[in-house]
Amino acid sequence: MLYDKDIREPLFDFLEERFGKIRIIEEKRMGRSRADILMVLEGAVMGLEIKSDADTYVRLSRQVRDYDRYCDGNYVVAGSTHGLHIGEHVPEWWGIITVEAAAEGPDFYVLREAGRNPNLDLKRKLGLLWRPELVHIQELNKLPGYKEKSKKFVVEKILEKVPADLLAVQISEELFERDYTAIEETIRAYREGKGKKVRKKRVKT
Template sequence: MGKSRADIVMVLPDAVAGIEIKSDADTYVRLKRQVRDYNRYYDTNLVVVGSTHALHIADHVPAWWGILTAEKAGSTVDFYTLREPAPNPKVDIKRKLSILWRPELAHIQELNKMPKYREKSKAFVIDKILLKVPKETLTLQISEELFQRDYTSIEETITEYKKKKKHLCSYDL
């Protein structure tokens, strides 16, 4: 995700949300870059802050970002909503598609009855998907792919995809 890493990515049926956590010990040094990067990839964004940041965090994040505070209350933590998140007007569907692994993109192509483009780059495939599939449909399909993803098998999934791709391409000659 650019030069930033999301603290938490929450996949919802119709959206992907980025969540940034700033503890009381954190500073705002990287926040400007993080906001820029989160805005490119996520449909909604939230920042969760400790009580010392609660008064000033709104000055550092866009108006559409949600703001939650976290305060220690004995042996538990209480959360308070300072501002509800709104839809992110800057999300870039092309960047959001780039989060998907190649086999997931191939599944979206299949769902939308598109050619396979086996020997083309990931960027080429993403551009073709963007030309064919409406943004509203893609948003739902991206969430579904992320719901179905087995994060424990990334290496195996990609190796299997490459073998299958190579095997199928040899018949195309």
Template sequence: MLKDQDIREPLFDFFDEKFGKVRIIEEKQIAKSRADVMLVLEEKLIGVEIKSDADTYARLARQVKDYNKFFDYNYVVVGSSHSKHIEEHVPEYWGIIEAISKEESVEFNVLREPEINKRAQRTYKMKRKLSILWRPELSHIQEINGMPKYKQRSKDFVITKIMEKVPWDLLHRQISEELFQRDYNTISEAIKEWRSSNKH
């Protein structure tokens, strides 16, 4: 029986091979759920929910709603015990990957590739994608697009202005680039520096 920890590391290797340039971020809070995995690709974000053989579907309906609010595409990765019934529990546009236990390894079988998530209203999804970024990252997007700094204004205000000023095709790429460059070792210092420079 495969557990979550049995699946994760081999799964990350699988995604590295499948997508090439990809940033993998684990345990990302999204609305009322926590995304097991967020995949950052050059122009899109992909949510990945893992349901191992030890997991139930108890929270899946809520998780599906929350994933759809943030991500361009979504996968559910399931242990073999769930593979025959998972289609009943996720939308038809979600991708499904089966994790199969072999003697010394875990293999993955793509049962269904995901389709673009068009169910979330475009404006709200872009707003939520931008909300994933921290203030220094938003500030960098403002800078590279020649926008005012909007010191003392709220994060929500800045996000709205970015959405008004930056073409969305470009914005998808810029969001991904910020997440590719994100350094969890230095971000607390970067946030402190941003707050200090935006006091006045």
């Protein structure tokens, strides 16, 4: 039996070998769900939900809805106990990667490639970015600063002014360049630029 902890690191190696340039973001809150993995590609963000042999389908329908709101495409990574039936529990546009225990470690097989997600909400996907990252996208596209406006307002303006195909590339680039070790400094610099008092707090990814 394979557990989540047995699957993750070998899965990252498999994804890198298959997709080339990627960045992995783990345990990202999206709506009411916490995505196991966001895989950043050039021009796309893919979600991966792990269903190990120890997992059930209890939360999967809700997770599918949340992943579909934020990601360009999605995969479910299913342990061997789910292999025969997992396709009944995810939409036809979801890809399926099966994983089985082997002597040399977990063995991965792409049972079905992910298709284009028809339910992507670009507003929610853009909302994955931190405010300083949105500022950089505004600068790249020569948009006003909107420094006193809310993040929601800025997101809507970016969506209004920037073509979707270009924006997809820019979102990926921001996520590729994200530096989690510098998050407090980055946000502090942004807030000080707005003339606001900085409060120290724990930042969740």
